[in-house]
Amino acid sequence: xxxxxxxxxxxxxxxxxxxxxxxxxxxxxxxxxxxxxxxxxxxxxxxxxxxxxxxxxxxxxxxxxxxxxxxxxxxxxxxxxxxxxxxxxxxxxxxxxxxxxxxxxxxxxxxxxxxxxxxxxxxxxxxxxxxxxxxxxxxxxxxxxxxxxxxxxxxxxxxxxxxx
Numbered sequence: 001x002x003x004x005x006x007x008x009x010x011x012x013x014x015x016x017x018x019x020x021x022x023x024x025x026x027x028x029x030x031x032x033x034x035x036x037x038x039x040x041x042x043x044x045x046x047x048x049x050x051x052x053x054x055x056x057x058x059x060x061x062x063x064x065x066x067x068x069x070x071x072x073x074x075x076x077x078x079x080x081x082x083x084x085x086x087x088x089x090x091x092x093x094x095x096x097x098x099x100x101x102x103x104x105x106x107x108x109x110x111x112x113x114x115x116x117x118x119x120x121x122x123x124x125x126x127x128x129x130x131x132x133x134x135x136x137x138x139x140x141x142x143x144x145x146x147x148x149x150x151x152x153x154x155x156x157x158x159x160x161x162x163x164x
Contacts, residue, residue, distance in 0.1 A: 120159050
């Protein structure tokens with residue numbers, strides 16, 4: 001009677017195939033993750049650029065309205081397909097002389113308090129009454145002697161995510 005022997009011929013081939021298959025699966029997974037990370041980074045960068053543009057525009061608008069209260073009746077700065085609009089309430093009897101709401105919106109969207117497309121809304125209070133002013137609470141816009149916006153207080157700074 002002849003005894004059969006089981007040798008290990010071909011087992012190294014199976015191990016090599018399993019190893020190559022596992023490495024292939026791992027490479028596909030890593031490539032897929034890299035693609036997702038790259039597209040997410042691009043989306044976040046675009047959203048952050050939109051938000052930073054809105055912040056810069058509102059800051060420019062705040063500086064313009066600070067020394068010239070009448071400018072709030074017109075459209076504000078416009079940059080990179082965004083625009084700033086503002087509305088103000090004048091209270092000449094208090095130290096919070098002007099309360100101004102700024103809205104940064106895409107320039108193709110009408111911008112108002114009810115707008116859903118706002119990227120940023122800021123509420124700013126300007127104090128136009130100079131200290132020890134014997135002449136009343138009126139500011140005189142323009143030039144180096146401007147008494148408008150002596151103090152500025154940001155009451156609200158609400159950023160809506162650019163992708164919403």
